[in-house]
Amino acid sequence: PGMSRDDLLATNAKIMTAVCTHVKKTSPDAVVIVVSNPLDAMVQQAQKVTGFPPQRVIGQAGVLDTARYRTFLAMELGVSVEDISALLMGGHGDTMVPLPSCTSVGGVPVTQLIDQKRLDEIVDRTAKGGAEIVGLLKTGSAYYAPAAATAQMVEAVVRDKKRMIPCAAYCDKEYGVGGYYVGVPVILGTGGVEKIIELELSASEKAAFQKSVDAVKELVTTMATLV
Known part of the structure; x- marks a missing residue:
């Protein structure tokens, strides 16, 4: 509580190094x-320390x-x-990228049901979902949904x-x-990531995704100075 994902960078990078x-x-x-x-930096560190093939090290x-x-x-x-039905890409945090082109409700494009302003507010709440739960729990962090998501993987x-x-x-x-871990759609099987699905993104989606990738790169660069 009281810590952002980035506040955890130095502490968790050292733990990740020891565990891996x-x-x-x-x-x-x-x-x-x-x-x-912070997920995207931690999975990068895990792969670096283990030396495992990248497809066998995955971030939830x-x-x-x-x-x-x-x-x-x-x-x-x-x-x-x-x-x-929905899909998010990019880093795990404030720069996550919703894909309106891949979001629908009963087959109806979400943009026909919710205006852009409200959709942006929902995306913002999603990005801060973990912090919202921490604020409600007071003494801990989210664990039910992360555990369920990990179990799926x-x-x-x-x-x-x-x-x-x-x-x-x-x-x-x-x-x-260019050589970083970031959220993308994949085919997940016994070998880990068996295929990365490359989608045709709109101009605005590409720009948002690049912004998210840049944030991940900055985080990894910062981590390298701390570990």
């Missing part, structure tokens, strides 16, 4: 799912962010969350379900990211 050093020794063939914040963020986004949309519209890997879900995956040429 042991993971490398004891479980060299593991698929690693990182949940610690997109599943959680999308679940929160779908929930808030359902609450706004008074419909079942089961009728909301574990099941996809263990049962080789080939699920298409958003995760923090290592992108090099994909989306022009």
